[in-house]
Amino acid sequence: xxxxxxxxxxxxxxxxxxxxxxxxxxxxxxxxxDIIAEDExxxxxxxxxxxxxADKMQYFTDxxxxxxxxxxEIDEIFIVDTEVVRGKLPCPFSHPGIYRxxxxxxxxxxxxxxxxxxxLNIHLIKEHHFFEGKNSAFRLDPQVLLKALFx
Amino acid sequence: MLMxxxxxxxxxxxxxxxxxxxxIIAQKYLSDYGICKINLNKKRDVSVEGGxxxxxxxxxxxxxxxxxxxxxxSCGTCKCKVNSGGGxxxxxxxxxxxxxxxxxxxxxxxxxxxxxxxxxxxxxxxFNIRRFQxxxxxxxxxxxxxxxxxxxxVSPDTIDFQAGQFVQIESQAxxxxxxxxxxxxxxSSKPQDNDRIQLIIRLVPExxxxxxxxxxxxxxxxxxxxxxYGDFYIRDTEADIIFVAGGSGKAPMKSMLEDLQVKGTTxxxxxxxxxxxxxxxxxxxxxxxFEQVFSDFKYEPVLSKPAPEDKxxxxxxxxxxxxxxxxxxPKNTEAYLCGSPGMINAVKKSLIxxxxxxxKIYYDSFG
Numbered sequence: 093x094x095x096x097x098x099x100x101x102x103x104x105x106x107x108x109x110x111x112x113x114x115x116x117x118x119x120x121x122x123x124x125x126d127i128i129a130e131d132e133x134x135x136x137x138x139x140x141x142x143x144x145x146a147d148k149m150q151y152f153t154d155x156x157x158x159x160x161x162x163x164x165e166i167d168e169i170f171i172v173d174t175e176v177v178r179g180k181l182p183c184p185f186s187h188p189g190i191y192r193x194x195x196x197x198x199x200x201x202x203x204x205x206x207x208x209x210x211x212l213n214i215h216l217i218k219e220h221h222f223f224e225g226k227n228s229a230f231r232l233d234p235q236v237l238l239k240a241l242f243x
Numbered sequence: 244m245l246m247x248x249x250x251x252x253x254x255x256x257x258x259x260x261x262x263x264x265x266x267i268i269a270q271k272y273l274s275d276y277g278i279c280k281i282n283l284n285k286k287r288d289v290s291v292e293g294g295x296x297x298x299x300x301x302x303x304x305x306x307x308x309x310x311x312x313x314x315x316x317s318c319g320t321c322k323c324k325v326n327s328g329g330g331x332x333x334x335x336x337x338x339x340x341x342x343x344x345x346x347x348x349x350x351x352x353x354x355x356x357x358x359x360x361x362x363x364x365x366x367x368x369x370f371n372i373r374r375f376q377x378x379x380x381x382x383x384x385x386x387x388x389x390x391x392x393x394x395x396x397v398s399p400d401t402i403d404f405q406a407g408q409f410v411q412i413e414s415q416a417x418x419x420x421x422x423x424x425x426x427x428x429x430x431s432s433k434p435q436d437n438d439r440i441q442l443i444i445r446l447v448p449e450x451x452x453x454x455x456x457x458x459x460x461x462x463x464x465x466x467x468x469x470x471x472y473g474d475f476y477i478r479d480t481e482a483d484i485i486f487v488a489g490g491s492g493k494a495p496m497k498s499m500l501e502d503l504q505v506k507g508t509t510x511x512x513x514x515x516x517x518x519x520x521x522x523x524x525x526x527x528x529x530x531x532x533f534e535q536v537f538s539d540f541k542y543e544p545v546l547s548k549p550a551p552e553d554k555x556x557x558x559x560x561x562x563x564x565x566x567x568x569x570x571x572x573p574k575n576t577e578a579y580l581c582g583s584p585g586m587i588n589a590v591k592k593s594l595i596x597x598x599x600x601x602x603k604i605y606y607d608s609f610g
Contacts, residue, residue: 109420112449160585161489161517161547161561176583177447178491179426182317188338190317192584195448229449 099124105184112229116184116216120225131223134234145234146218148241149209153196163197169243171199181212185220198240205240207232279328282362291357297325298352301365307372307469308365309411311427314353321352328361372469373399375410379464380439385525388446389491390457391431393439394466401437402470404430406477406502407495407579407607410440410470414455426452429581429607430471431494433501443494475607477503478577482603485569485578486514487562487590492581493526495607499579504536511539513569515562517586518546521553541569563593573598580606 095103103124106116120127135142156164156172163173173196180190191211199206213230216222224231276293281300283289291300298314298321301307312318319339329350336351377394385391396402409429416422432441447453460466477484477499486496496514503510514533518524523546530542545562549555558565570576576599580587587608595601 109422109451113420113451113454114449157585158589160583160589161519163548174585176585177445177450178428179311179447179450180318182312182315188334190319190339193447193450 095123102185105186106225111181111184114229116222116228116230117225118228118231120227122225124222127225128221131234132221135221138235138238140234140238142217142221145237145241146214149196149214149217149237152198152241153194153209153211153214156196157194167243169200169202171201173197181210183212183215183219185216185222187215187219189215191215200240200243202243203239205236207236207240276358279357280360281357282360284364284367285362293357293359295357296353297323297329297350297355297357297361297363300357301352302374305373306365306369307374308352308369309427309472310353311411311425312353316351316354319351322349323352324348324364325350325355326362326364328357328359329355329363330358368474369472371403372472373402374467374469375399375402377440377466377468379460379462379466382460382462385443386523389443389525390446391441391443392456392460393432393441394468395439402440403437404434404440404471406430406434406498407475408471408473409475409495409607410442410468411472412442412452412456413467413469414452417455417459420451420455424451426450427472429475429491429494429498431497433498433505435502435505443491443497445491473607475579475581475605477579478605480577481510483511483571483576484513485566485576485594485599486512487517487578487580487582487586488514489517489582489586490523492586492607493530495581496579497526497529500530500533504533509538511571512537513541513543515565515569516542516544517562517582518544519548520546520550521555522550543569561589563590566593566597570597570599574600576603578604578606580604580608582608584608 105111108115152172153174155166156174163171165171175195177193179193181193182190194211195208197206197208209232210230213232223234278290279293281289281291289304291303296314298308298310308321308323310318310321316335325348333354336354339351340349376397378397379392380395381393383391409427411425411427413423413425428442428444430440431443444453444456446457475495488496493516514530524544527544533540534542543558543565545558546555547560549559578594578599580590587606591604594604
């Protein structure tokens with residue numbers, strides 16, 4: 093199907109070297125809206141909203157940001173560490189605002205799962221339901237994300 | 244019927260394309276704004292060809308406003324006060340401007356197009372900013388993810404900066420990266436070595452510029468940068484000093500200490516460097532050697548999570564609990580901080596609680 097000018101603009105910003113080194117799409121050749129739609133269907137099956145996931149991610153990022161030199165243990169299950177590096181990133185959907193380069197790493201000891209996300213990931217999930225393309229460096233599979241965030 | 248529809252679609256598409264081409268040509272030839280005069284700080288005029296962004300127009304005149312995104316409107320750092328001639332505020336600018344800035348006619352220079360004579364206010368310090376061509380002189384691996392890069396200046400061949408200031412490196416196209424990006428890094432060498440600068444750069448995951456620097460630069464490589472920028476520098480007083488840094492935040496502190504070594508000082512100084520494990524420590528011997536240089540200087544590395552194999556016998560945990568022993572008169576103490584916003588906030592809060600005046604706490608927060 094022919095892509096709209098908006099989709100073309102968004103896709104160009106998601107390419108390697110535009111905002112991040114390897115871009116947001118990984119090796120995913122599907123249309124952007126198909127990527128989003130499939131993850132939305134997964135969320136529906138799982139019975140959780142993108143908003144709930146993003147809010148929980150933000151909760152862990154905030155909790156661990158206070159402990160800037162160390163990881164924190166939360167509820168005796170989650171080991172969370174947020175690292176801030178120099179710089180900020182814009183949203184590829186041209187949403188206003190810029191997002192500090194933070195990387196939160198969470199280990200769920202109960203399920204032995206470790207995932208990581210950036211401040212921009214939280215925004216992309218909350219506002220655009222975009223979990224990134226398959227094999228992208230910061231792709232977050234909704235199913236894994238749900239299992240990791242909610243013990 | 245189908246043929247007729249296809250024919251109509253083709254005609255409409257053709258007309259649309261033709262109109263688009265006409266608009267582009269009209270833009271090129273009819274939107275001739277001529278030569279526009281930009282008045283800076285009511286002191287100096289520059290004449291530029293209209294039609295370009297204020298950021299680029301000033302850069303053409305060798306006047307460089309800070310810009311971390313190369314004028315794409317995504318970093319919000321190229322702010323300046325536009326008193327007249329800037330046109331209406333654009334939606335792309337609003338998210339980056341506070342209410343006070345909006346009321347004060349502050350704009351993003353990369354979004355303002357020069358279409359008529361303008362009157363603007365910029366910090367006086369930017370008139371010292373230049374674009375430099377340099378060559379990589381030396382690369383040192385400080386840790387597994389931090390390198391020290393020394394750039395020998397080619398043109399201009401000297402730089403005038405204050406210890407603590409930063410430059411903006413312009414990365415070049417490499418591998419699948421097609422365009423340059425601009426990123427800010429603090430100078431870690433002393434101002435007296437004015438034919439070169441050293442930068443301490445940490446590899447950022449998925450970072451376009453730091454990957455170029457870490458993986459693609461080698462001795463002899465050409466590098467372009469602009470600078471110096473920033474107002475993070477040692478104030479010329481007799482107050483005691485607390486330095487606090489983490490990670491690559493060591494860069495401006497190294498520059499400041501080397502500068503003070505040349506100038507000489509008897510100020511009481513304590514430098515806390517926060518890291519997680521021993522493998523995150525670097526330049527420890529160099530920093531400790533300042534204890535022999537200055538009459539009252541102490542270097543205090545603090546590890547938040549030393550590994551068993553580190554066999555660390557030094558200070559552990561957060562840096563803040565150790566401030567008490569280092570501060571003898573809070574009202575007569577200045578603090579210089581460089582690191583993550585989380586670190587800056589926590590350290591600032593602790594220092595203020597101890598009585599260090601808010602306006603004597605200077606910092607360079609990553610971002």
